Amino acid sequence: MKADIHPKYYPNARAVCSCGATWTTGSTLPEIRTDVCSTCHPYYTGEQRIVDTAGQVERFMKRLERRQSESARRELEMQIRREAEEAGRKARARGGSAEAASAEVYARYAKAGQG
Numbered sequence: 001m002k003a004d005i006h007p008k009y010y011p012n013a014r015a016v017c018s019c020g021a022t023w024t025t026g027s028t029l030p031e032i033r034t035d036v037c038s039t040c041h042p043y044y045t046g047e048q049r050i051v052d053t054a055g056q057v058e059r060f061m062k063r064l065e066r067r068q069s070e071s072a073r074r075e076l077e078m079q080i081r082r083e084a085e086e087a088g089r090k091a092r093a094r095g096g097s098a099e100a101a102s103a104e105v106y107a108r109y110a111k112a113g114q115g
């Protein structure tokens, strides 16, 4: 072995996993920190589990939820607008006030939204 070109070797380096498992190994680092190991990796456990160290899955689910509730709200708005227009058309056909009929639809949804 050539002198002064090799890093220090630790024959009893400590490996620590985020799952809590620890073991001893040989390494050029005195301590190794890891996110997954053979104790907790789905391949070894046979468990269907998403390894999510950076909270990526949670962030994605939050984003998805927000998008879904937004599109649901937009959908409801469209529906209310359609109904209000329809009510207005019918009222006008009967010779009544289209505006009053539309306002009635909006008021009904506003009340439902509070309850």
Ligand SMILES: [Zn+2]
Pocket (backbone or CB within 6 Å): 017, 018, 019, 020, 021, 035, 036, 037, 038, 039, 040, 041
């Ligand atoms: Zn582990």
